[in-house]
Amino acid sequence: MEETKLTGRIVTPDDAEYEQARTNNNLGVPKFPRIIVFCQNTNDVVNALKWVKENHVPFRIRSGRHSYENFSLVNGGLVIDVSEMDGIKIDSKSMTAKIEAGANLGKVYNELWKKGTTIPAGTESSVGLVGLVLGGGIGMLSRLFGLTCDNLLEVEMAIVNEQREVELIKANKNHNSDLFWACCGGGGGNFGIVTSLTFKVQPISKVSIFSITWEWEDFEAAFDAWQHWATNTDKRLTSEIELKSKEANQIIAQGEFVGSSFKLKELLQPLIDVGCPKKVVIKEVSYIEAVQFFDDPSGNQPAPRKRSGSFLNKPFPKEAILTMKHFLENAPNEKSSIWHQSLGGAVEEVGSNETAFYYRDAIIAQEYLATWSHPSEERANIRWIEELRNALSRYTTGDYVNWPDRFIRDWPTAYYGENFKKLREVKRAYDPCNLFHFPQSIPPFINWF
Ligand SMILES: Cc1cc2nc3c(=O)[nH]c(=O)nc-3n(C[C@H](O)[C@H](O)[C@H](O)COP(=O)(O)OP(=O)(O)OC[C@H]3O[C@@H](n4cnc5c(N)ncnc54)[C@H](O)[C@@H]3O)c2cc1C
Structure with a gap:
C-alpha cells in the first residue's frame, strides 16, 4: 500500500513561521508540535x-486557537489546523449558511451581516466558530435565539470508523442523529474533524446596546441587582457583568437588546437606579456595530492565562457575593476578574438531554479570569x-466545557452532568478506537458484559 503524504501548508520547527504557527491564545500552557498542517480543503484533512x-503519531485538531488548556496543541505530534478553510455560503431563500470549520466569529458575523442575517454566538471575533459551537456557544443573543448549537442544522465530519478507515460523514437531526446530538455541547476534538457546519440564520438589522459602570463601593448592590434583573427581564435582552479587581475599581454591566433604545432604557431603569453609576451608555446601532462594541481584540492578545468557570442555578446569596468581593480584594493583580453572562430565555426552552449541553436550567454562566506577565507569577x-x-x-454547579x-x-x-453516559456511547459508535483523545476527552463506553 502506498504511503499517505501530508498535503496542505506544512510548517515544522525549521520554518521561520513556526513560532507564530504554534502559538495559541493562552501562552501559559506552551506546546511544541513536530508538524502543523494548515489544511486547505477536506482532502487535506483526510490525508492528515x-x-x-x-x-502512529499523536495529533490534535485546531481552528481558532482559543482552547483555555491548549487541548488543540500537542508536544511532538501533528496539529491538524483547519483555520485556512473558512469559506461561507449563505442561502437567503432558505435562510441557511454553510460555513467551513476554520471561520472565526469575526468572519462569520461580517459575511452574514452582508445579507442582513446572523447566528447567536460569542463576542470575541478571533474565537473559532467550530470550537465554540461544539461546546454550545453563548453570547449576546443567547436569550432570544438560544445557544449557537441550537441554530446548527448539520455538520460534516471526517471520522475513523470501526474498520480504521477514514470516512466523511454528515450528521443532522435525521442522519447520524446521535452524533449530531453530541456535537451540540459535547465539546471539540472528541469524535472526528468537523469540516463544515450548516446553520439556520436569523434576520437582524438594528439593535440597542448598553453599558453601565460602577465603582467598587457599589460592588454588592450592583451585582445583586444585576443577577435578579438580568435573568428575568425581556428575553430579547442578554447581558453580562464583569466584576474587576478592587485595584481596577470597575464593575461593568453591558448588553444587547433586539428592540428600540427607548424600550431598553425603560427595561434598564431598575439597574440604573442602583448605587451611583459613573457612566451610562444606551444607544441604538446597526447590528454589526454592536458586534464590534462587544469585541475586545486588545484585551485578547496571546498572554499567559488561567481561566475556569461554573453555572448558577439560582441567584447568589449575600455570603457568595461577599466571597467574590474578598477574592477580588485579594487578587494576584489588577487584571483578575469574574465575568458573568445571563442565560434563560431560549436557552432554557430546550431540555437538558435534548442536546449534549446539559446546563439548560442555569440562569447565569460564571467565568474566573487571571492573566500575568512573568512565569514567577x-x-x-x-x-x-x-x-x-x-x-x-x-453556590454553583458544573462548568461550561468551553471553559475547560x-x-x-x-x-x-x-x-x-447526566449526559456523559450517552456521550460515551456516541464515542464508541463513531471513534471506537479512541483515536481522538486528549486530557479530558470523552472515553468510549465499554460494556464488559
Ligand atoms: C478570549 C476568549 C473569548 C471567548 N468568548 C466566548 C464567548 O463569547 N462565548 C462562548 O461560548 N465561548 C467563548 N470562549 C470559549 C470558546 O468557545 C472556546 O475556547 C472554544 O473551544 C474555542 O474554539 P477555537 O476553535 O477558537 O479553539 P481551538 O483551540 O482551535 O479548539 C478548541 C477545541 O475544539 C477542537 N477543535 C478545533 N477545531 C475542530 C474541528 N474542526 N473539529 C473538531 N474539533 C475541533 C480542538 O481540538 C479543541 O479541543 C472564549 C474563549 C476565549 C479565549
Missing part, C-alpha cells in the same frame, strides 16, 4: 488523518482561580 494512523494566579472556584462551589480547567477532578460530571 490517514497519515497519523499510518505513522503563574502559581499565585492559578491558585487564586482554583481557590475562588472551590470557595464558590457550594485541567484541575477539575470530576470533569465528566462538571461538563456534562
Whole structure:
C-alpha cells in the first residue's frame, strides 16, 4: 500500500513561521508540535488523518486557537489546523449558511451581516466558530435565539470508523442523529474533524446596546441587582457583568437588546437606579456595530492565562457575593476578574438531554479570569482561580466545557452532568478506537458484559 503524504501548508520547527504557527491564545500552557498542517480543503484533512494512523503519531485538531488548556496543541505530534478553510455560503431563500470549520466569529458575523442575517454566538471575533459551537456557544443573543448549537442544522465530519478507515460523514437531526446530538455541547476534538457546519440564520438589522459602570463601593448592590434583573427581564435582552479587581475599581454591566433604545432604557431603569453609576451608555446601532462594541481584540492578545468557570442555578446569596468581593480584594493583580453572562430565555426552552449541553436550567454562566506577565507569577494566579472556584462551589454547579480547567477532578460530571453516559456511547459508535483523545476527552463506553 502506498504511503499517505501530508498535503496542505506544512510548517515544522525549521520554518521561520513556526513560532507564530504554534502559538495559541493562552501562552501559559506552551506546546511544541513536530508538524502543523494548515489544511486547505477536506482532502487535506483526510490525508492528515490517514497519515497519523499510518505513522502512529499523536495529533490534535485546531481552528481558532482559543482552547483555555491548549487541548488543540500537542508536544511532538501533528496539529491538524483547519483555520485556512473558512469559506461561507449563505442561502437567503432558505435562510441557511454553510460555513467551513476554520471561520472565526469575526468572519462569520461580517459575511452574514452582508445579507442582513446572523447566528447567536460569542463576542470575541478571533474565537473559532467550530470550537465554540461544539461546546454550545453563548453570547449576546443567547436569550432570544438560544445557544449557537441550537441554530446548527448539520455538520460534516471526517471520522475513523470501526474498520480504521477514514470516512466523511454528515450528521443532522435525521442522519447520524446521535452524533449530531453530541456535537451540540459535547465539546471539540472528541469524535472526528468537523469540516463544515450548516446553520439556520436569523434576520437582524438594528439593535440597542448598553453599558453601565460602577465603582467598587457599589460592588454588592450592583451585582445583586444585576443577577435578579438580568435573568428575568425581556428575553430579547442578554447581558453580562464583569466584576474587576478592587485595584481596577470597575464593575461593568453591558448588553444587547433586539428592540428600540427607548424600550431598553425603560427595561434598564431598575439597574440604573442602583448605587451611583459613573457612566451610562444606551444607544441604538446597526447590528454589526454592536458586534464590534462587544469585541475586545486588545484585551485578547496571546498572554499567559488561567481561566475556569461554573453555572448558577439560582441567584447568589449575600455570603457568595461577599466571597467574590474578598477574592477580588485579594487578587494576584489588577487584571483578575469574574465575568458573568445571563442565560434563560431560549436557552432554557430546550431540555437538558435534548442536546449534549446539559446546563439548560442555569440562569447565569460564571467565568474566573487571571492573566500575568512573568512565569514567577503563574502559581499565585492559578491558585487564586482554583481557590475562588472551590470557595464558590457550594453556590454553583458544573462548568461550561468551553471553559475547560485541567484541575477539575470530576470533569465528566462538571461538563456534562447526566449526559456523559450517552456521550460515551456516541464515542464508541463513531471513534471506537479512541483515536481522538486528549486530557479530558470523552472515553468510549465499554460494556464488559
Ligand atoms: C478570549 C476568549 C473569548 C471567548 N468568548 C466566548 C464567548 O463569547 N462565548 C462562548 O461560548 N465561548 C467563548 N470562549 C470559549 C470558546 O468557545 C472556546 O475556547 C472554544 O473551544 C474555542 O474554539 P477555537 O476553535 O477558537 O479553539 P481551538 O483551540 O482551535 O479548539 C478548541 C477545541 O475544539 C477542537 N477543535 C478545533 N477545531 C475542530 C474541528 N474542526 N473539529 C473538531 N474539533 C475541533 C480542538 O481540538 C479543541 O479541543 C472564549 C474563549 C476565549 C479565549
